[in-house]
Amino acid sequence: xxxxxxxxxxxxxxxxxxxxxxxxxxxxxxxxxxxxxxxxxxxxxxxxxxxxxxxxxxxxxxxxxxxxxxxxxxxxxxxxxxxxxxxxxxxxxxxxxxxxxxxxxxxxxxxxxxxxxxxxxxxxxxxxxxxxxxxxxxxxxxxxxxxxxxxxxxxxxxxxxxxxxxxxxxxxxxxxxxxxxxxxxxxxxxxxxxxxxxxxxxxxxxxxxxxxxxxxxxxxxxxxxxxxxxxxxxxxxxxxxxxxxxxxxxxxxxxxxxxxxxxxxxxxxxxxxxxxxxxxxxxxxxxxxxxxxxxxxxxxxxxxxxxxxxxxxxxxxxxxxxxxxxxxxxxxxxxxxxxxxxxxxxxxxxxxxxxxxxxxxxxxxxxxxxxxxxxxxxxxxxxxxxxxxxxxxxxxxxxxxxxxxxxxxxxxxxxxxxxxxxxxxxxxxxxxxxxxxxxxxxxxxxxxxxxxxxxxxxxxxxxxxxxxxxxxxxxxxxxxxxxxxxxxxxxxxxxxxxxxxxxxxxxxxxxxxxxxxxxxxxxxxxxxxxxxxxxxxxxxxxxxxxxxxxxxxxxxxxxxxxxxxxxxxxx
DNA sequence: GCCGTTTTCGGCCCGACTGTTTTCAGTCG
Numbered sequence: 001x002x003x004x005x006x007x008x009x010x011x012x013x014x015x016x017x018x019x020x021x022x023x024x025x026x027x028x029x030x031x032x033x034x035x036x037x038x039x040x041x042x043x044x045x046x047x048x049x050x051x052x053x054x055x056x057x058x059x060x061x062x063x064x065x066x067x068x069x070x071x072x073x074x075x076x077x078x079x080x081x082x083x084x085x086x087x088x089x090x091x092x093x094x095x096x097x098x099x100x101x102x103x104x105x106x107x108x109x110x111x112x113x114x115x116x117x118x119x120x121x122x123x124x125x126x127x128x129x130x131x132x133x134x135x136x137x138x139x140x141x142x143x144x145x146x147x148x149x150x151x152x153x154x155x156x157x158x159x160x161x162x163x164x165x166x167x168x169x170x171x172x173x174x175x176x177x178x179x180x181x182x183x184x185x186x187x188x189x190x191x192x193x194x195x196x197x198x199x200x201x202x203x204x205x206x207x208x209x210x211x212x213x214x215x216x217x218x219x220x221x222x223x224x225x226x227x228x229x230x231x232x233x234x235x236x237x238x239x240x241x242x243x244x245x246x247x248x249x250x251x252x253x254x255x256x257x258x259x260x261x262x263x264x265x266x267x268x269x270x271x272x273x274x275x276x277x278x279x280x281x282x283x284x285x286x287x288x289x290x291x292x293x294x295x296x297x298x299x300x301x302x303x304x305x306x307x308x309x310x311x312x313x314x315x316x317x318x319x320x321x322x323x324x325x326x327x328x329x330x331x332x333x334x335x336x337x338x339x340x341x342x343x344x345x346x347x348x349x350x351x352x353x354x355x356x357x358x359x360x361x362x363x364x365x366x367x368x369x370x371x372x373x374x375x376x377x378x379x380x381x382x383x384x385x386x387x388x389x390x391x392x393x394x395x396x397x398x399x400x401x402x403x404x405x406x407x408x409x410x411x412x413x414x415x416x417x418x419x420x421x422x423x424x425x426x427x428x429x430x431x432x433x434x435x436x437x438x439x440x441x442x443x444x445x446x447x448x449x450x451x452x453x454x455x456x457x458x459x460x461x462x463x464x465x466x467x468x469x470x471x472x473x474x475x476x477x478x479x480x481x482x483x484x485x486x487x488x489x490x491x492x493x494x495x496x497x498x499x500x501x502x503x504x505x506x507x508x509x510x511x512x513x514x515x516x517x518x519x520x521x522x523x524x525x526x527x528x529x530x531x532x533x534x535x536x537x538x539x540x541x542x543x544x545x546x547x548x549x550x551x552x553x554x555x556x557x558x559x560x561x562x563x564x565x566x567x568x569x570x571x
Numbered sequence: 572g573c574c575g576t577t578t579t580c581g582g583c584c585c586g587a588c589t590g591t592t593t594t595c596a597g598t599c600g
Binding site: 030031032033034035036037039040064065066067068069070104105106107108109110139140141142144145148265268270273274275276277278280281282283284286287288289290 | 572573574575576577582583584585586589590591592595596597598599600
């Protein structure tokens with residue numbers, strides 16, 4: 001039996017297919033085959049379980065975009081480390097050429113011509129050819145093209161392409177901008193769009209879309225927002241601005257009669273829109289940002305309401321969070337979309353810290369009062385185990401009991417966040433854990449040291465109720481541990497242990513695809529703030545976004561229940 | 572190379588922009 005850890009990861013498989021696509025394109029392969037490789041790569045990246053494992057048992061081809069041929073290629077990659085088609089094409093294409101494709105404006109056609117007709121195969125050679133004005137000898141390339149290539153080379157490959165920023169950095173700013181613009185007298189409708197509307201965990205820029213009685217007045221108000229530090233472009237219907245903290249905002253003002261079509265288009269994702277349009281073509285429609293055309297009659301349907309775009313095409317309304325072409329179109333066609341969990345469904349929070357942890361900013365009482373003010377019925381105080389030794393755990397228990405005496409019926413649960421040590425053991429004794437209401441076990445160190453085995457050991461501990469921030473990732477700072485999520489979910493189900501979506505903006509861990517995997521397996525998930533201060537209780541907004549992107553309903557979220565219901569579930 | 576509420580063959584999203592061109596190919600999102 002081959003163990004899962006030896007198989008190529010989904011990322012490795014996807015990278016191979018993307019490279020295969022690049023090389024095939026440079027060799028002039030048929031475009032649709034190239035598209036198929038890229039689609040398969042995207043699909044594999046977004047699949048939570050091991051696609052290599054699926055290919056070995058012949059179920060990878062059940063994934064949308066993967067057929068028999070690509071499944072065979074994946075099996076080859078498992079067996080030989082690399083797909084044979086990839087090896088073959090590597091031999092035919094000079095290694096340096098793929099880097100050309102990363103330069104803005106240079107695509108496969110132009111690159112192939114530079115290669116074949118000028119014999120240029122490295123970035124350095126490309127720079128020399130541009131400086132010697134040899135590129136302009138090719139038909140279709142001129143002086144301006146040489147300039148652009150030189151400029152791109154100076155910036156370096158991918159130069160100037162903004163890096164992805166975590167959702168938590170941009171969402172408050174974009175929502176504030178939306179609110180402010182909505183209050184402007186010229187505004188009719190204003191919405192965020194793009195990946196931030198889908199609540200993707202990170203973004204490149206922040207899109208806003210609006211209708212107005214006076215578009216010029218609204219774009220002017222936009223570039224004068226207090227958060228704007230630099231105006232990149234400013235016209236009547238479009239403006240781009242950079243905020244003080246470097247975020248890029250794009251506003252488009254569009255005609256009211258097609259606001260719905262445009263909002264749908266600019267919300268994306270690209271993959272969702274492409275699939276939607278392909279499906280529409282099969283049904284005799286042509287969809288663009290300007291309207292839905294019935295091909296037979298030429299009749300164009302435009303609408304101010306996005307819901308009507310979906311209705312016109314025969315779909316249930318698809319919440320933005322689901323628009324990633326991962327099954328939402330089929331489900332919406334059949335009217336089987338899940339009713340997604342909402343912020344207001346949460347009845348409590350099962351992961352929070354107080355001043356009993358040295359990094360906590362608020363007292364137990366301050367945290368409890370803030371939770372109660374949010375409308376919660378309970379709050380689990382789960383301070384770090386490290387600070388609760390030498391009798392302090394008992395002292396904290398007494399403090400919580402006293403608090404509960406005053407705050408009832410609100411309930412402060414006495415919990416702990418125990419550390420999963422490098423050897424897999426917990427840093428708290430079973431005896432100490434036994435008296436607690438809620439035990440979270442989390443990995444905080446040695447992320448690369450057998451993370452799956454250590455987590456599984458914690459899962460098997462009968463006192464552990466929840467595994468905290470499963471992979472330990474920090475967005476844009478640290479990759480998460482390479483945890484075998486399927487195995488963890490399987491053992492969690494068997495031991496009635498739950499997984500949390502840690503809502504800290506730089507964690508969001510479980511991430512969306514992992515949370516979806518858990519949900520599909522039937523494992524309850526909790527949405528926790530992991531708050532270290534009163535204000536951080538609000539972070540659950542991000543956790544709810546992750547849960548929605550994971551297709552999770554209220555029923556699948558543990559803390560949409562009362563504490564009594566949770567205790568009953570745990571048996 | 573994938574896929575099917577017209578199809579197992581013959582299709583495969585749509586439009587804007589750019590640079591080079593007198594009508595378009597390539598690239599991008």
